[in-house]
Amino acid sequence: MTAPLRPAHSLQRRLLALVLGVVAGVWLLTALVSWLDTRHELDELLDGHLAQAAALLVVQQAQGVDDEEGGLDAPTLHRYAPKVAFQVFHRGALVLHSANAPQAPMSGAGQPFRAGFQTVQIAGRAWRVFSAHGAEQDVQVHVGEQADSRADILWAVLRSALWPMALALPLLAVALWWAVYRGLGPLRQIGHALAERQPQALHPLVLDGAPAEMLPMVRALNSLFGRIATLLDAERRFTADAAHELRTPIAAIRAQAQVALGEADGARRRHALQATLEGCDRATRLVEQLLTLSRLEAGAAPALQALDLRGLAQRVVGDAAPRAVAKGQTLEVQACAPCPVTGNETLLAVLVRNLVDNAVRYSPPGARVLVAVQQQAGQAVLSVEDSGAGLDEADLQRLGERFFRVPGSLESGSGLGWSIVRRIAAVHGLKLQACRSAALGGLKVVVTF
Amino acid sequence: MRILLVEDDALLGDGLRAGLRQLGFQVDWVRDGDAAERELRAQPYAAAVLDLGLPRQDGLDVLAAIRRAGVTTPVLVLTARDAVPERIRGLNAGADDYVLKPVDLEELAARLRALVRRAHGQPLECLRAQDVVLDPAARSVRRAGEPVVLSTREFDLLQAFMLGANRVLSREQLEQQLYSWGQEVESNAIEVHIHNLRRKLGAALIHTVRGVGYMLVRDAPGA
Numbered sequence: 001m002t003a004p005l006r007p008a009h010s011l012q013r014r015l016l017a018l019v020l021g022v023v024a025g026v027w028l029l030t031a032l033v034s035w036l037d038t039r040h041e042l043d044e045l046l047d048g049h050l051a052q053a054a055a056l057l058v059v060q061q062a063q064g065v066d067d068e069e070g071g072l073d074a075p076t077l078h079r080y081a082p083k084v085a086f087q088v089f090h091r092g093a094l095v096l097h098s099a100n101a102p103q104a105p106m107s108g109a110g111q112p113f114r115a116g117f118q119t120v121q122i123a124g125r126a127w128r129v130f131s132a133h134g135a136e137q138d139v140q141v142h143v144g145e146q147a148d149s150r151a152d153i154l155w156a157v158l159r160s161a162l163w164p165m166a167l168a169l170p171l172l173a174v175a176l177w178w179a180v181y182r183g184l185g186p187l188r189q190i191g192h193a194l195a196e197r198q199p200q201a202l203h204p205l206v207l208d209g210a211p212a213e214m215l216p217m218v219r220a221l222n223s224l225f226g227r228i229a230t231l232l233d234a235e236r237r238f239t240a241d242a243a244h245e246l247r248t249p250i251a252a253i254r255a256q257a258q259v260a261l262g263e264a265d266g267a268r269r270r271h272a273l274q275a276t277l278e279g280c281d282r283a284t285r286l287v288e289q290l291l292t293l294s295r296l297e298a299g300a301a302p303a304l305q306a307l308d309l310r311g312l313a314q315r316v317v318g319d320a321a322p323r324a325v326a327k328g329q330t331l332e333v334q335a336c337a338p339c340p341v342t343g344n345e346t347l348l349a350v351l352v353r354n355l356v357d358n359a360v361r362y363s364p365p366g367a368r369v370l371v372a373v374q375q376q377a378g379q380a381v382l383s384v385e386d387s388g389a390g391l392d393e394a395d396l397q398r399l400g401e402r403f404f405r406v407p408g409s410l411e412s413g414s415g416l417g418w419s420i421v422r423r424i425a426a427v428h429g430l431k432l433q434a435c436r437s438a439a440l441g442g443l444k445v446v447v448t449f
Numbered sequence: 450m451r452i453l454l455v456e457d458d459a460l461l462g463d464g465l466r467a468g469l470r471q472l473g474f475q476v477d478w479v480r481d482g483d484a485a486e487r488e489l490r491a492q493p494y495a496a497a498v499l500d501l502g503l504p505r506q507d508g509l510d511v512l513a514a515i516r517r518a519g520v521t522t523p524v525l526v527l528t529a530r531d532a533v534p535e536r537i538r539g540l541n542a543g544a545d546d547y548v549l550k551p552v553d554l555e556e557l558a559a560r561l562r563a564l565v566r567r568a569h570g571q572p573l574e575c576l577r578a579q580d581v582v583l584d585p586a587a588r589s590v591r592r593a594g595e596p597v598v599l600s601t602r603e604f605d606l607l608q609a610f611m612l613g614a615n616r617v618l619s620r621e622q623l624e625q626q627l628y629s630w631g632q633e634v635e636s637n638a639i640e641v642h643i644h645n646l647r648r649k650l651g652a653a654l655i656h657t658v659r660g661v662g663y664m665l666v667r668d669a670p671g672a
Binding site: 244245247248249250251252253254255256258259262263268271272275278279282 | 458460461463464465467468471472527529530531549550551552553554555
């Protein structure tokens with residue numbers, strides 16, 4: 001009936017991916033921030049060193065280093081030395097420079113002199129250059145440093161932060177997988193519990209130590225089981241009752257048909273055949289009642305509409321009138337004005353018809369049956385009362401039990417009518433009351449909307 | 450054979466009464482529990498068909514009441530209640546048979562005949578006395594193998610005698626077993642029927658016990 005269920009995704013994988021994604025994201029963000037921060041601090045520190053070196057050169061130059069020794073190559077004292085360079089120009093001539101310094105000013109050949117920091121391209125490499133004037137304006141000092149050495153330092157700093165993360169992530173993934181698997185344990189438990197159930201087992205699911213998050217689901221499932229159990233119960237009872245109740249009319253039909261078959265006398269045979277038909281009608285009515293009840297008990301909410309209760313009562317009483325007249329009964333409707341109510345017209349008609357039918361059926365010939373529709377304190381009230389024998393307290397209590405028939409009644413009936421009336425009243429939220437009729441002395445049924 | 454039918458359903462009761470009458474039973478029909486108890490206590494019915502869901506008094510209560518009162522009439526419970534505990538309750542309450550609705554009329558008749566036979570200690574389908582054999586189902590009588598034609602009343606009377614063989618039956622008892630309600634009984638009807646039976650089946654079969662009644666002798670004297 002249903003297509004095989006294919007998982008849209010695995011909850012385990014989804015949780016794992018989410019947690020790992022968030023962890024990796026946070027980590028990368030941290031790395032980015034620390035990279036920016038480190039670069040900023042590094043730039044400040046190294047720029048400071050460049051400026052200080054320039055200051056030293058300016059001071060040294062001012063103390064009169066021999067001009068004639070121009071182009072003095074400063075010794076390469078450290079492996080880092082090739083990455084730094086300096087130049088001192090006096091009146092445009094390069095008087096002092098490091099071994100790796102170019103001949104042209106590092107701030108850019110042919111460019112006008114600009115004091116301060118700048119990043120320039122020298123021989124295809126990026127250099128950070130600090131330029132300053134000496135004590136006199138004709139002295140220019142340039143101190144430069146290859147920019148990629150800064151990147152090396154930055155990378156070295158970041159590497160120490162990123163490496164543990166790269167190692168930790170797979171470990172974290174394994175640990176998380178296990179944690180998530182453990183965490184989803186109750187879900188698997190409920191799955192097993194459901195899978196092991198017999199199809200007819202409808203007792204509530206009991207999970208020891210179910211987590212708070214799963215309680216709503218377990219509760220919803222249990223409430224569903226409960227509803228299904230009630231429904232099945234009703235269904236089972238209904239089937240049993242229906243089969244039981246249909247036996248008598250079917251037995252009557254069979255007996256009458258057999259009598260007709262074996263009867264030689266024409267009139268008696270006719271009588272038996274007539275009775276057979278009557279039995280069929282009765283079985284049909286019973287089946288209809290059972291179906292109505294079954295549909296009502298299935299609990300589908302009926303469509304409600306605005307309707308006139310007086311008109312409905314008049315129609316139903318009109319339909320019932322021939323039977324009442326045949327029994328010499330007086331059947332009347334008392335209603336002064338239209339009475340607007342909300343309800344399902346078909347069902348309300350069934351309700352009123354059952355009440356009127358019962359009154360006509362169980363009241364003796366010549367009795368009076370009164371159907372009244374009125375507004376009382378803003379509520380629509382329908383009452384059906386008769387001048388029959390009425391019911392005593394105990395029987396009033398049992399009225400509406402399915403197939404309960406009032407003891408002593410000689411009328412055939414299944415006792416289903418009252419069950420139907422009660423059910424329709426419940427579906428509409430109507431108040432149903434049965435009592436002794438003060439006016440007529442028989443049974444009075446009051447339906448309050 | 451006169452039986453009491455207890456059934457509150459008008460249509461079914463009417464059908465069963467007509468059907469059982471076709472099959473040779475005299476049927477009295479009551480429609481509530483109180484009437485059933487009253488009639489079963491008052492009349493010697495050959496058997497009763499009892500519905501359980503009855504107005505005024507439940508069928509099982511009727512059954513228990515008549516059994517307490519010592520009424521031994523065989524009772525066949527005919528009901529729509531099919532649950533096994535219900536059947537057990539019915540049989541425990543004193544029912545002799547338990548039949549579910551709907552029932553075939555022929556089967557119902559056969560079961561009733563069987564109940565009546567067993568109640569009279571006659572397990573065989575055919576009743577025998579001397580050289581006379583009566584088949585209740587076929588409603589036929591043979592004497593020394595030759596078919597004998599009897600009227601309905603004569604047959605019923607012979608059956609009553611055979612069921613109560615070797616016992617003296619009063620005229621009133623015989624009338625009660627032969628006539629259902631509303632049937633006129635002529636004052637000397639029983640005597641006329643007995644005369645006819647003796648004529649058709651031999652004088653040795655039915656003895657007159659003066660001042661008491663009549664008795665069918667199962668085995669021929671000296672046989």
